[in-house]
Every structure is written in structure tokens, then in C-alpha cells.
Amino acid sequence: MPTRALYLLPLAVFLVMAGYFALGLTKDPKIIPSALIDKPVPAFKLPPIEGGKGNGFSSDDLKGDITVVNVFASWCIPCRAEHPLVTELAEMKIARVYGLNYKDKPADALRWLSALGDSYYATGADRDGRVGIDWGVYGVPETFIVDRFGKIRHKQVGPMSPDILRKQIVPIIRDLKK
Amino acid sequence: MTAEIGHFALILALLVGIVQAALPLYGAHHGIRPWMAVAKPAALVQLALVTTAFGCLMQLYITSDFSVLNVVSNSHTAKPLLYKISGVWGNHEGSLLLWVLILALFGSAVALFGANLPPSLRARVLGIQALIAVGFYLFMLLTSNPFQRITPPPLNGNDLNPLLQDPGLAFHPPMLYLGYVGFSMAFSFAIAALIEGRVDATWARWVRPWTLAAWCFLTAGIALGSWWAYYELGWGGWWFWDPVENASFMPWLAGTALLHSSTVVEKRDTLKGWTILLAIVTFSLSLLGTFLVRSGVLTSVHAFATDPARGVFILMLLIIVIGGSLALFAVRGPALVSTGLFQPISREGALLLNNLVMVTAAAAVLLGTLYPLVLDAVGGGKVSVGPPFFNAVFIPLMVPMIVAMAVGPLLAWKRADLAPALSRLWAAALAALAVMALAWAAMTGGPLLGVAGVGLAAWLFVGTLVELASRIRLFRDSAADSLGRLRRTPRAAWGMTLAHLGLAIAVAGMAAAGAWKTESIQAMKPGDTVTVGGYAFTFDGARAGRGPNYQLVAGAFRVSRDGKPFVTLMPERRVYDVGQRPTTEAAIHTTFWGDLYAVIGEAEGAAGAYVTRIYFNPLVAWMWAGVLIMVAGGVLSLSDRRHRVGAPARRAGAGVAQAARA
Missing domain, CATH: 1.20.120 (Four Helix Bundle (Hemerythrin (Met), subunit A))
Incomplete structure (x- = not known):
């Protein structure tokens, strides 16, 4: 009976949706940040910020020594709060700190860096956010620690606090150095 | 203890x-x-x-x-x-x-x-x-x-x-929940009717006030949330197609459809199965709203719970409630016999068109909200469809609906002629053309969509007034007769007129604010002036201060128009002591034609310079006013005599209590 089938349609649509929900639930939002942990960094090559210094950086630069990749943007308010800590980390000279400028306008980024200080070893501009997607960036700031084999070993989501810097980031880098 | x-x-x-x-x-x-x-x-x-x-x-x-x-x-x-x-x-x-x-x-x-x-x-x-x-x-x-x-x-x-x-957000969730949960009444009545196997005009009359009350609360709740986003997030926007906004918007769309289709059940004893389905769908979308926000399936500013155990539980709950009720509908629905027949061109037909558009819109919002989730589930990665998708789907749906909205109430039940209805709308057409011409002249070079939007709003506004005029036979009978008819017009009819007028005003606000918003973002030193929307904003510098649990920086802008001082705006930036999270408090001055909107950002270098954002948002206040009028229409309709039949002795009370007197 076609009418009866019509009355069944809403149930069928809902069941399909429920199936997708169930699948969606298996993806824990908390897992996403660590999905890249212990994986090699995605291959990428970033140009420098337009009009700025340096030659950008690429995945090849993240091999051979312990490095830190800090994702920042001038439009991001927490980044500004975090920036002095990034500077502090860079000045400890325990790892090279790279800056990944995420979805930013070059002029804004340069103004931001000149106002707050540029202690990055090198910066790369990810204007359309393509590289950010590969890195699983879903909010700015984020900070990655990469070991000397080019594998991501730690990911900090959101701004570092002095506590996080001293009790998590620095000890992890020290451990990797051993 | x-x-x-x-x-x-x-x-x-x-x-x-x-x-x-x-x-x-x-x-x-x-x-x-x-x-x-x-x-x-x-x-x-x-x-x-x-x-x-x-x-x-x-x-x-x-x-x-x-x-x-x-x-x-x-x-x-x-x-x-x-x-x-x-x-x-x-x-x-x-x-x-x-x-x-x-x-x-x-x-x-x-x-x-x-x-x-x-x-x-x-x-x-x-x-x-x-x-x-x-x-x-x-x-x-x-x-x-x-x-x-x-x-x-x-x-x-x-x-x-x-x-x-924030005070706006203190009352936003209770309003929203009164709406969500209010639809549970329509749902319970629908399930009870399926179990009893009987849906008739009396049933529709019992359900209607609950639906109407829930709709009023939900409308007010959504508007409150949007207003909060407008003044608190500091970007001058009022709707972001955020999953959580969508979660409250979907039940609103379905609930609006339910409101209209239950009228058909009441008056014409038809569209029964459809109305029952709408009641189930509306409450299901309310539950889904709770689910989306709470489970962590979608992450957003609002999502305060991201715990998989909870997600699994809510999913089970959804499957039992929604799946169960839809299964019941599949079994018992075909037994509901509709007796009223109608032609496509009729009041019923117009209401059905409203229903189809509302439901399609709700489905589109659902798709846009869930698509990223579905894509992620099948391994497509995390994406966001964002405003471009929603605008592309929504506008083509809403335009014909608003055009039809002025015509629908002029059609007779059962069978109507389109030509006489359209010919009565000459005033509306004239008004729409005049407003479009004016907007075109005033906003040369602006997007055509804005011009079309305010034109539609004028069409609907005047069209609704035309319907009121023809209802009381204005200019066709003596003024005294018309006045008498005006006085005898039932409150439910007034409610519809008000709600439609409110929507027209809100549409004008949305179209204008969307199309002709002007903004300017820059670093300003004390003494600097920028001109936005014909107003000159002079930055007078900023000072630091303290609130009860936050530090603040307050900036001052002297605003002048044509060289004459107009108003002083004092936006704030707050950093809360605990958590050190900053928020912006935009300074907004509302005028009839638009809002002056100023935000102060970070200090920029030395010399007291700050990043500032200044907006002119045309007709934004019309939006809130329009929504308020819609809610007022709903409340008025709620107080209609017909909902009180059966309990004639009691007259006092308001809101929910009145709704209850079905």
C-alpha cells in the first residue's frame, strides 16, 4: 500500500539519521586533538608572511632537532595573551620555535609581530588555512612539539599559561632531549 | 545537607x-x-x-x-x-x-x-x-x-x-526552554490522539493554545539570544548560523508550520496526519536541539558538555522517543481520516504552502547543521558549511513564501479565485515598488538583495493591512459599520494580523542590516576621527577601571553628524579576574534608521592608540521590534475567547494559565 509506505517514511528518515548520530558519537571530540600524536608532521611548505623577513618554513625544517610550532593570528585575542610565553620559550633556546600564521592578513600579522616582538625562528603564512587543516588546527592558538624525527609528540590546544609552559611544555622538551 | x-x-x-x-x-x-x-x-x-x-x-x-x-x-x-x-x-x-x-x-x-x-x-x-x-x-x-x-x-x-x-543571557535559556518544552505538550497530545485513534476539531482546539504559548516563548527566546550575540560578541552581527542557533531555529520553523496546520484541522477537519506528524517533528527537533548542544556531537561556543557517555544516553533517549513516536505514527497514522476536501487555490492550500516552505527550510537547516557531522562520520574530515550555504538555501525559500503570505489570508476556505485576491493587493504592490525605488535611490550601488528585501517587507505589511481592511469592509460600508466589525474581530484574527505585520517589520530590518551594514576597523589615537554611515566618530582615548569581578578599559567616542554633536559612545573591554578571559561590551546607540555601534579592542603600540571597530547597522532595531510584535500577536491570539470555551467562569490569569484553559 503506497499510503502506508508514506507513513513509514518519517521513521525511515529518522533511523538513517540516528545511525549517523551513532557513528558521530564514536568520534570523541576530545580525541581529535591527539589524533596526530606520534605521527609524522604532515608534508607542507609555507611561504613567509608577505613583506616580512625569512623564507617561510616547511616540514623538512622540522627534522633533525626538537622544534615547537606555535599557531597564531593577529585576530586572535588569546594569542596576544600567550605571546610573552612563546617569547620566553624561544629565549630558553631549548627548541626552535616556529610561528604558523593562521588565516591572517599579512599587514596585520606584521604589525602584530612588530608590536609584540618576533622571537620566532621562522614564520610561515597559512593564508587560506590549508596547512592548518592538515595539522588538525581547530582553534587558535595551538602549540605542537615535534621531536627530532619530525614526529608530533604533544599538542597544546588554546593558549599556554605560565603553569602549562613550566609544568608541561618545558619538561616534555627536556625529556625529548635525553 | x-x-x-x-x-x-x-x-x-x-x-x-x-x-x-x-x-x-x-x-x-x-x-x-x-x-x-x-x-x-x-x-x-x-x-x-x-x-x-x-x-x-x-x-x-x-x-x-x-x-x-x-x-x-x-x-x-x-x-x-x-x-x-x-x-x-x-x-x-x-x-x-x-x-x-x-x-x-x-x-x-x-x-x-x-x-x-x-x-x-x-x-x-x-x-x-x-x-x-x-x-x-x-x-x-x-x-x-x-x-x-x-x-x-x-x-x-x-x-x-x-x-x-550578561542580563540578556540570564533569561535566554529559560525562555528557550519554555518554548522547547512547551512543544512537548503538542507532542503528548499528538501521541495520545494516535493511541486513541481520534483527531478532530476539538482536539485541535485543545492543542493550539499550548503550541501557541510554546511558539511565543521560543520566538522571544531566539530573539533574546540573537540580541545578546549582537551586543555582546562585538562583531555587529545578529545571526551566525551557529549550530546552537540552528538548534533553536529548527523547532521554531516546524512549530510555526504546526501552528498553521492545526488551524486547518480545527476549521476544516483535514491535514490530520500531517499535523500529528508536525507535532512529533517539532518536539523531536526540540529534543535534537538539546542533544546537539549537550552531547558534544557538534562543538561550539555554547556546548558545555562533551562527554561521550552522555551522548550515548541522549541518543538512546532520542531513538526511544522519536523512533517510538514515528513508529506509532506509521502504524496508527493511516487510520486518521480527513473529511474536508480543498482545491490547491484556497486558504488550506495557502497554509499548506506555508507548511511545505517551513518544513523544507527546517530540513535545509538540519542538513546544513548535520552535514559536517555526517561527513565526519564517513571520514570526510571536519568542515563547516557556514552562512553561504544557509543564505543560498534560505533566501530562495523565503521570498516566495512572503509573497504568498500577503495573498493567503485573502483566499476563501475550500476553493478560491486567485485573480480577485491579487487585484485587492494593488496597494501592496504599489507600496513595494515605491519602497524599492526609494531604497534604490538612497543606497545606490548597494546589493540588490537589500532592495528586494525591503520591497517584500512593504508588500507583506501593506498586504496584511489590506486583508484587515477587507475583513472589516473598510470604504465599502459606512465607517460606523467598519468600526463595529473592527471591534468584533476575534482576537485570534488580530493575532494573525499583528504577527504578520511584525514579520514584515522584522524582514525589513534583516534585509537592511544584512545588505547595507557599513563597518570600519582601524587603530585610532586619541583625537582621530573616522566617518561611518554619515556619522563622524572621534576617539577621545581610553581609561582603565574596575568592575565587581573584572578589570575594564573604557573608550570614549564623540559622535557628531554634520558637525553637530550627536552622542557619546563608551564601549568597554573587560578582563575577568578568574580565568582572565576578555569580553567586549559594545556601545550601541539606537536610532530609527539604524544603530551606531562601537567596540574598543586591544591597545595598539604606545601613545594611547587602540584597535577600534565601528559599525553602522541600518534598521537593526526594526528586527527586535518586529519580533516583539510577532510575540504580541501570539499572546493576543492566546487570549482569544475560543480557547476559553469550556471554562467560562475563570477570566483572570495570563500566559501559561490562559493557554491551559483549552
């Missing part, structure tokens, strides 16, 4: 809920009157118990009892009292408690004011309400207990997200 009393009351409420579900439903099936009669006292006891639990949690917040985890996570001694109270529902566990409190409120409203319902229908409605409540009690007690203790208790709490410390 307070926490234990609250916890205990919640457990008791669960037990009472089980009794309220089991006995009346069984009793109604077998015609056992005393068992059916259990529903009324049980509903009242449930309300008393949930109110106790809610009161306990509020007491814990007010006294800052930091031995309770929920208070620790969401409160702080330095927080102003209002936000200690609103903190009760500004978090996952507390918001669920509010949910069940409102559910119990609606349940006891049926128990108290539903004396004119047939006993079996009332027993079934209350039984189904109790089933929903039991699901939520279990969810709270098993996964999200608001009364969880913590040892050792910390000295102070973590504070409420400062974005939520």
Missing part, C-alpha cells in the same frame, strides 16, 4: 514519574478510572519535588557551597548575585534541571486546568509527559547529577564563562 535534599527530591521525582507514566496509561487503556485519576496528583507532586531540587541547587549557588562540584565549576564568590542565580542554568546539569522543572510546570498546568479534557485523553497526555520526564530524570541521575559533591572542597570556584555573565 541541601545538596542531599535536592538529590533525594530528584530520585523521588523519578519514582513519581514512573507511577505517573504507568498507572494512567494502563488505566486509560482498560478504562480504570481511579488509575487514570492518579495522573493529576502525581503531576503536582512531581512539580513540588522538582521545584525542591531546583530550589536546593539555587540555594547552593547563592551561598557559594564549594563542596558541590557543579557550583565549583560554574560559580565564584565574587560574582554578582544575578549571575550566581543564572549560573544555576548556565551549565549542563543545571540546564537539564531547568528543563525538567519546566516540563513539570507544563504537566501540572494540564493537571490543573485540563478539567474539560476527556479523562482518558488527559490521563494519556500526562502519562506521556511523565515518560519524557522519566527519561530526563534518569539521564540526570545516571550521567549528570547536579548535586555531585567534591572532596576536598576548593576555596573558590572557577567562575562562569564571562560571555554568559
Whole structure:
């Protein structure tokens, strides 16, 4: 009976949706940040910020020594709060700190860096956010620690606090150095 | 002790809920009157118990009892009292408690004011309400207990997200929940009707006030949320197609459709199965809204719970409630016989068109909200479809609907002629053309969509007035006769007229604010001037200060127009002591033609320069005014005599109580 089938349609649509929900639930939002942990960094090559210094950086630069990749943007308010800590980390000279400028306008980024200080070893501009997607960036700031084999070993989501810097980031880098 | 009393009351409420579900439903099936009669006292006891639990949690917040985890996570001694109270529902566990409190409120409203319902229908409605409540009690007690203790208790709490410390947001969730949960009444009535196998005009008259009340609350709640986003987020926008906004918008669309189709059931005894389905879908979307926000399936600013155990529980709940009711619909729906026949061009046809557009729009929003989730589930990665998708789908749907909205009320029931209806709308067409020409001349070079939008608004506004005029036979009878007809026009008809006028005003606001917003973002030193929307904003510098629980920087802008001083705007930037999170407090000056909107950002270098954002948002106030008028229309319709038939003795009371007098 076609009418009866019509009355069944809403149930069928809902069941399909429920199936997708169930699948969606298996993806824990908390897992996403660590999905890249212990994986090699995605291959990428970033140009420098337009009009700025340096030659950008690429995945090849993240091999051979312990490095830190800090994702920042001038439009991001927490980044500004975090920036002095990034500077502090860079000045400890325990790892090279790279800056990944995420979805930013070059002029804004340069103004931001000149106002707050540029202690990055090198910066790369990810204007359309393509590289950010590969890195699983879903909010700015984020900070990655990469070991000397080019594998991501730690990911900090959101701004570092002095506590996080001293009790998590620095000890992890020290451990990797051993 | 307070926490234990609250916890205990919640457990008791669960037990009472089980009794309220089991006995009346069984009793109604077998015609056992005393068992059916259990529903009324049980509903009242449930309300008393949930109110106790809610009161306990509020007491814990007010006294800052930091031995309770929920208070620790969401409160702080330095927080102003209002936000200690609103903190009760500004978090996952507390918001669920509010949910069940409102559910119990609606349940006891049926128990108290539903004396004119047939006993079996009332027993079934209350039984189904109790089933929903039991699901939520279990969810709270098993996964999200608001009364969880913590040892050792910390000295102070973590504070409420400062974005939520705002008067607009203090009342946004309760409004929204009154709407969501209000649709549970329509749902319970629909399921009861499916069980009884009977849907008729009287049924529609019983359901309508509940739907209308829920719709009013939801409309007001959505507007409040949008208003909050407008002044608090500091980007001058008022709708972001954020998943959580969508979650409240979908039940609104479906509920609006339900409101219109239940009229058809009442007046013409047709579209029954469709109306039942809409009632189920509307409440399902309300539940889904709760699910999307709470489960962590979608992450967003609003999502305060990201716990997979909760997600699994909610999914089970959804499958039981939605799947179960749709299965019942599939089995019993075909038995509902509609007697009224109608031609496509008729009042029914117009209302059906409204329904189709609303439901399609709801489906589109659902798709846009869930598509990223679906794509992620099949391994496509995380994406966001964002405003471009929604605008591309929404605008083509809404334009024909608004065009038809002016025509629909002019059509007769059953069968109508389009030509005479259209010919009566010459004034509306003229008004639309005039407004479009004016907008075109005033805003040369602006997007055409804005011009079309205000034109549509004028069409609908004047078209609705034309309908009112033809209803009272203005200019065709003597003025006295027309006045008499105006006076005798039922409130429900006035409600429709007001709601449609309100929508017209809101559409004008949305179109203008969307199309002709001007903005300017720059670094400004004291003394600098920028001109936005014809107003000159001179920055007078900023000073630091202190609020109750935050540091602030307040900037001052002197605004002048044509060289004459106009107003001074004082936007603030706050950094809250706990958590050090900054928020912006935009300074807004509303004028008839638009809002002047200024935001102060970060200090920029030395010399007192700041990043500032200045906007001119045309006709934004029209939007809120229009929505308020829509809600007023709903409330007016709610007070219509026809909803009070059967309870003629009582006249006093308002809102929910009035709705209850079905």
C-alpha cells in the first residue's frame, strides 16, 4: 500500500539519521586533538608572511632537532595573551620555535609581530588555512612539539599559561632531549 | 545537607514519574478510572519535588557551597548575585534541571486546568509527559547529577564563562526552554490522539493554545539570544548560523508550520496526519536541539558538555522517543481520516504552502547543521558549511513564501479565485515598488538583495493591512459599520494580523542590516576621527577601571553628524579576574534608521592608540521590534475567547494559565 509506505517514511528518515548520530558519537571530540600524536608532521611548505623577513618554513625544517610550532593570528585575542610565553620559550633556546600564521592578513600579522616582538625562528603564512587543516588546527592558538624525527609528540590546544609552559611544555622538551 | 535534599527530591521525582507514566496509561487503556485519576496528583507532586531540587541547587549557588562540584565549576564568590542565580542554568546539569522543572510546570498546568479534557485523553497526555520526564530524570541521575559533591572542597570556584555573565543571557535559556518544552505538550497530545485513534476539531482546539504559548516563548527566546550575540560578541552581527542557533531555529520553523496546520484541522477537519506528524517533528527537533548542544556531537561556543557517555544516553533517549513516536505514527497514522476536501487555490492550500516552505527550510537547516557531522562520520574530515550555504538555501525559500503570505489570508476556505485576491493587493504592490525605488535611490550601488528585501517587507505589511481592511469592509460600508466589525474581530484574527505585520517589520530590518551594514576597523589615537554611515566618530582615548569581578578599559567616542554633536559612545573591554578571559561590551546607540555601534579592542603600540571597530547597522532595531510584535500577536491570539470555551467562569490569569484553559 503506497499510503502506508508514506507513513513509514518519517521513521525511515529518522533511523538513517540516528545511525549517523551513532557513528558521530564514536568520534570523541576530545580525541581529535591527539589524533596526530606520534605521527609524522604532515608534508607542507609555507611561504613567509608577505613583506616580512625569512623564507617561510616547511616540514623538512622540522627534522633533525626538537622544534615547537606555535599557531597564531593577529585576530586572535588569546594569542596576544600567550605571546610573552612563546617569547620566553624561544629565549630558553631549548627548541626552535616556529610561528604558523593562521588565516591572517599579512599587514596585520606584521604589525602584530612588530608590536609584540618576533622571537620566532621562522614564520610561515597559512593564508587560506590549508596547512592548518592538515595539522588538525581547530582553534587558535595551538602549540605542537615535534621531536627530532619530525614526529608530533604533544599538542597544546588554546593558549599556554605560565603553569602549562613550566609544568608541561618545558619538561616534555627536556625529556625529548635525553 | 541541601545538596542531599535536592538529590533525594530528584530520585523521588523519578519514582513519581514512573507511577505517573504507568498507572494512567494502563488505566486509560482498560478504562480504570481511579488509575487514570492518579495522573493529576502525581503531576503536582512531581512539580513540588522538582521545584525542591531546583530550589536546593539555587540555594547552593547563592551561598557559594564549594563542596558541590557543579557550583565549583560554574560559580565564584565574587560574582554578582544575578549571575550566581543564572549560573544555576548556565551549565549542563543545571540546564537539564531547568528543563525538567519546566516540563513539570507544563504537566501540572494540564493537571490543573485540563478539567474539560476527556479523562482518558488527559490521563494519556500526562502519562506521556511523565515518560519524557522519566527519561530526563534518569539521564540526570545516571550521567549528570547536579548535586555531585567534591572532596576536598576548593576555596573558590572557577567562575562562569564571562560571555554568559550578561542580563540578556540570564533569561535566554529559560525562555528557550519554555518554548522547547512547551512543544512537548503538542507532542503528548499528538501521541495520545494516535493511541486513541481520534483527531478532530476539538482536539485541535485543545492543542493550539499550548503550541501557541510554546511558539511565543521560543520566538522571544531566539530573539533574546540573537540580541545578546549582537551586543555582546562585538562583531555587529545578529545571526551566525551557529549550530546552537540552528538548534533553536529548527523547532521554531516546524512549530510555526504546526501552528498553521492545526488551524486547518480545527476549521476544516483535514491535514490530520500531517499535523500529528508536525507535532512529533517539532518536539523531536526540540529534543535534537538539546542533544546537539549537550552531547558534544557538534562543538561550539555554547556546548558545555562533551562527554561521550552522555551522548550515548541522549541518543538512546532520542531513538526511544522519536523512533517510538514515528513508529506509532506509521502504524496508527493511516487510520486518521480527513473529511474536508480543498482545491490547491484556497486558504488550506495557502497554509499548506506555508507548511511545505517551513518544513523544507527546517530540513535545509538540519542538513546544513548535520552535514559536517555526517561527513565526519564517513571520514570526510571536519568542515563547516557556514552562512553561504544557509543564505543560498534560505533566501530562495523565503521570498516566495512572503509573497504568498500577503495573498493567503485573502483566499476563501475550500476553493478560491486567485485573480480577485491579487487585484485587492494593488496597494501592496504599489507600496513595494515605491519602497524599492526609494531604497534604490538612497543606497545606490548597494546589493540588490537589500532592495528586494525591503520591497517584500512593504508588500507583506501593506498586504496584511489590506486583508484587515477587507475583513472589516473598510470604504465599502459606512465607517460606523467598519468600526463595529473592527471591534468584533476575534482576537485570534488580530493575532494573525499583528504577527504578520511584525514579520514584515522584522524582514525589513534583516534585509537592511544584512545588505547595507557599513563597518570600519582601524587603530585610532586619541583625537582621530573616522566617518561611518554619515556619522563622524572621534576617539577621545581610553581609561582603565574596575568592575565587581573584572578589570575594564573604557573608550570614549564623540559622535557628531554634520558637525553637530550627536552622542557619546563608551564601549568597554573587560578582563575577568578568574580565568582572565576578555569580553567586549559594545556601545550601541539606537536610532530609527539604524544603530551606531562601537567596540574598543586591544591597545595598539604606545601613545594611547587602540584597535577600534565601528559599525553602522541600518534598521537593526526594526528586527527586535518586529519580533516583539510577532510575540504580541501570539499572546493576543492566546487570549482569544475560543480557547476559553469550556471554562467560562475563570477570566483572570495570563500566559501559561490562559493557554491551559483549552
